[in-house]
Amino acid sequence: MKIFSADQIYKADKSTIEKEQISSDMLMERAATRLFEWIHTRLQGAQVNIQLFCGIGNNGGDGIVLARHLQEHGYNIQVHVVNYSEKRSKDFLLNLERLKDRKIWPDFINEDSSFPLISPEDIVVDAIFGIGLSRPLDQWVANLIGHINASRAFVLSVDIPSGLPMDRPPVSEVIEANHVLSFQVPKLVFFLPQTGIYIDQWEILDIGLDTEFLTHEEVGYELIGPPDVLPLYRPRNKFSHKGTYGHAVIIGGSYGKIGAVQLASNACLTVGSGLVTAFVPKCGYHSLQTALPEIMVLTDDDDENIEQITIPFVPNAIGIGVGMGTSEDTAKAFGAFLKKQENPVVIDADGLNLLAKHQELLKSVPAQSILTPHPKELERLIGKWDNDFDKLEKTKKFSSKNDCVVVIKGAHSITIYKDKGYVNSSGNPGMATAGSGDVLTGMITGLLSQGYEPLAACVFGVYLHGLAGDIAVHQYGYEALKASILVENIGRAYQELLRPPNRENSQES
Ligand SMILES: NC(=O)C1=CN([C@@H]2O[C@H](COP(=O)(O)OP(=O)(O)OC[C@H]3O[C@@H](n4cnc5c(N)ncnc54)[C@H](OP(=O)(O)O)[C@@H]3O)[C@@H](O)[C@H]2O)[C@@H](O)CC1
Ligand SMILES: Nc1ncnc2c1ncn2[C@@H]1O[C@H](COP(=O)(O)OP(=O)(O)O)[C@@H](O)[C@H]1O
Ligand SMILES: [K+]
Incomplete structure (x- = not known):
C-alpha cells in the first residue's frame, strides 16, 4: 500500500x-x-x-x-x-x-x-x-x-x-x-x-x-502487507529437486558465538534453500553437526576465528557476518572474500561492523548486495543522523551510492533500495530477543538461493520473518519468544500467507 x-x-x-x-x-x-x-x-x-x-x-x-x-x-x-x-x-x-x-x-x-x-x-x-x-x-x-x-x-x-x-x-x-x-x-x-x-x-x-x-x-515509501508480498512468492515446481532451490552458505561464528550460525543456517534451510553449508571456525564443527543434521559444515583452519574463507564450490547465495567477530585476521579474510564475489551477498552483524571500520571494502561489495543493520550498525556505517527522516534520506543516499539493498531493522523494518523504502507491517516486540536478526539473515540468504531477486528476497523475507513472530507469539507470549521459535514457525508463516481467502468471507458464498 x-x-x-x-x-x-x-x-x-x-x-x-x-x-x-x-x-x-x-x-x-x-x-x-x-x-x-x-x-x-x-x-x-x-x-x-x-x-x-x-x-x-x-x-x-x-x-x-x-x-x-x-x-x-x-x-x-x-x-x-x-x-x-x-x-x-x-x-x-x-x-x-x-x-x-x-x-x-x-x-x-x-x-x-x-x-x-x-x-x-x-x-x-x-x-x-x-x-x-x-x-x-x-x-x-x-x-x-x-x-x-x-x-x-x-x-x-x-x-x-x-x-x-x-x-x-x-x-x-x-x-x-x-x-x-x-x-x-x-x-x-x-x-x-x-x-x-x-x-x-x-x-x-x-x-x-x-x-x-x-x-x-x-x-517514496510503501507499506508492505500480504497483497504486496504474495506476488513475490515463487511457487515450488512438482518436478523440482534440491538443486532447483540452490546451495546456500552461511559464513560466520567465533568462539562462544556459534549459535548465531546455527540459527541462520537453520532458518536458511527452513525457508526453503535446497542445500545449506555453514562455514565456521573449527570450534563450531561438533555443535553444528549435532544440532543440525541436514546442514553440511566446512571449517576454517583456525579453532576460534575465521581467518581464511575457502569454499570449494560456487554457492547460489552467501550470508556472511553473524557471530563472526571483528579481529584483524577476520577482517583480512572478509576483505579477500568480498573481492572474489561476483553475485550479491547478504552481509549482517560483524560483517557490517567490519565494513564500517574498513570503509574501503565497500567498493568490493558486489552490486545489489543486501546489508541488514540494526540502528547501531547502521550508524556505524552511514554516520549519525539528526532524526528518523534524516536517517531514511541518508540510507537512501548510501544505497544509491553503493548499489546495495539496506534493511533497517526495528519494530517496522524498512528495506531501502535507492530512492524507495518498503515499510514492513508484520512482527511484534517479542522479536526483540537475541538471535532474531540472525534468523532474518538466514531467511534472506535462503530466499536468494531459491532465485528471489535481492530486493524481493528482503521485502518477502522481512515480512515472513515478522509473520513467523506473530504466529509464535500466540503460543509463547512476548517474553518467552526466542529466535529458535521463529525458525520453527517459518513453515506456518508460509501457510498463513498462502492460505486461500476464507470462503465464508468471499463474495460467492
Ligand atoms: N486532503 C484530503 O484528502 C482530505 C482532508 N481532510 C482533512 O483535512 C485535513 C487537513 O486540513 P488543513 O489543510 O486545513 O490543515 P489542518 O491540519 O486542519 O491545520 C489547519 C491550519 O492550521 C495552520 N497551522 C499549521 N500549523 C499551525 C500551528 N502550529 N499553529 C497554528 N496554526 C497552524 C495551517 O494554516 P497556515 O496558517 O499555515 O496557512 C493549517 O492549514 C486533513 O488532515 C483531514 O483531516 C478531509 O476533510 C477531507 C479529505
Ligand atoms: N519491537 C519489535 N517489533 C518487531 N520486530 C522487532 C522488534 N524488535 C526487534 N525486531 C526484529 O528482530 C530482529 C532483531 O535483529 P538484531 O537486532 O540484529 O538481533 P540479533 O543481533 O540479536 O540477531 C530484526 O529483524 C528486527 O526487525
Ligand atoms: K487530528
Whole structure:
C-alpha cells in the first residue's frame, strides 16, 4: 500500500474534486460520515460523554461535521473549537454554521480560556490539527494537548494525532492517540520509532479519493502487507529437486558465538534453500553437526576465528557476518572474500561492523548486495543522523551510492533500495530477543538461493520473518519468544500467507 506525503494527499484531494465534480465540503462530509459510521458501529448509541476538540482548518471541519452526525443520532456531545488562528478554512466555517443551525453552540478555547474538565470515562475526538500542521504550536495549544493526554480518556484522533508533523519529528506536545482513523492512506510517521510512539492503533478509512491518481502517483515509501508480498512468492515446481532451490552458505561464528550460525543456517534451510553449508571456525564443527543434521559444515583452519574463507564450490547465495567477530585476521579474510564475489551477498552483524571500520571494502561489495543493520550498525556505517527522516534520506543516499539493498531493522523494518523504502507491517516486540536478526539473515540468504531477486528476497523475507513472530507469539507470549521459535514457525508463516481467502468471507458464498 502506498504511503503518500502531505502534498500528494492534497493533490489526490484536488484531483478527486475535479474528476467527480464535487465541492470540497462534500469530500469533508464523506470523510466525516466514515468517522461517524466507525464510531456508531462500536458505540451503538451508548450514552458516553464524547468531547470533540476541533481546530479551525479542515481537520477541525471534519470534527465539526462528525459532531453534527453524532448529535443527530442522540449522542451526548460537547464541542470545543480550539481557536488557534483567525485563518479559518472555508469548509470549517460552512460546517460551523450548519452546526449552529442545529442549535449546537461550541465553546471557543482561546489563549486565556480555562480548559474543560475531561473525565477518564469520556471519549475525546482529536480534530485539532491534521496533515496541515506546519510550525511549532503556541504554548497554550501545547498545554491543551498536555491536558488531553493527562486525562486518561480514550483518545480517537482524526487523520493523524494533533501536533505530529508529516515530515519531521515534533518539537512540542503531541496527542497520544489510542486510535487513529486515517483517511485513505497510512502516514509514514505511524511507522518510525520517534513518531510512532504517539499511536497505539491506526486504521484506514476509505473516503473514495481518485483511484487513478492513487494508482499512478510515484511514492517514496510503501507499506508492505500480504497483497504486496504474495506476488513475490515463487511457487515450488512438482518436478523440482534440491538443486532447483540452490546451495546456500552461511559464513560466520567465533568462539562462544556459534549459535548465531546455527540459527541462520537453520532458518536458511527452513525457508526453503535446497542445500545449506555453514562455514565456521573449527570450534563450531561438533555443535553444528549435532544440532543440525541436514546442514553440511566446512571449517576454517583456525579453532576460534575465521581467518581464511575457502569454499570449494560456487554457492547460489552467501550470508556472511553473524557471530563472526571483528579481529584483524577476520577482517583480512572478509576483505579477500568480498573481492572474489561476483553475485550479491547478504552481509549482517560483524560483517557490517567490519565494513564500517574498513570503509574501503565497500567498493568490493558486489552490486545489489543486501546489508541488514540494526540502528547501531547502521550508524556505524552511514554516520549519525539528526532524526528518523534524516536517517531514511541518508540510507537512501548510501544505497544509491553503493548499489546495495539496506534493511533497517526495528519494530517496522524498512528495506531501502535507492530512492524507495518498503515499510514492513508484520512482527511484534517479542522479536526483540537475541538471535532474531540472525534468523532474518538466514531467511534472506535462503530466499536468494531459491532465485528471489535481492530486493524481493528482503521485502518477502522481512515480512515472513515478522509473520513467523506473530504466529509464535500466540503460543509463547512476548517474553518467552526466542529466535529458535521463529525458525520453527517459518513453515506456518508460509501457510498463513498462502492460505486461500476464507470462503465464508468471499463474495460467492
Ligand atoms: N486532503 C484530503 O484528502 C482530505 C482532508 N481532510 C482533512 O483535512 C485535513 C487537513 O486540513 P488543513 O489543510 O486545513 O490543515 P489542518 O491540519 O486542519 O491545520 C489547519 C491550519 O492550521 C495552520 N497551522 C499549521 N500549523 C499551525 C500551528 N502550529 N499553529 C497554528 N496554526 C497552524 C495551517 O494554516 P497556515 O496558517 O499555515 O496557512 C493549517 O492549514 C486533513 O488532515 C483531514 O483531516 C478531509 O476533510 C477531507 C479529505
Ligand atoms: N519491537 C519489535 N517489533 C518487531 N520486530 C522487532 C522488534 N524488535 C526487534 N525486531 C526484529 O528482530 C530482529 C532483531 O535483529 P538484531 O537486532 O540484529 O538481533 P540479533 O543481533 O540479536 O540477531 C530484526 O529483524 C528486527 O526487525
Ligand atoms: K487530528
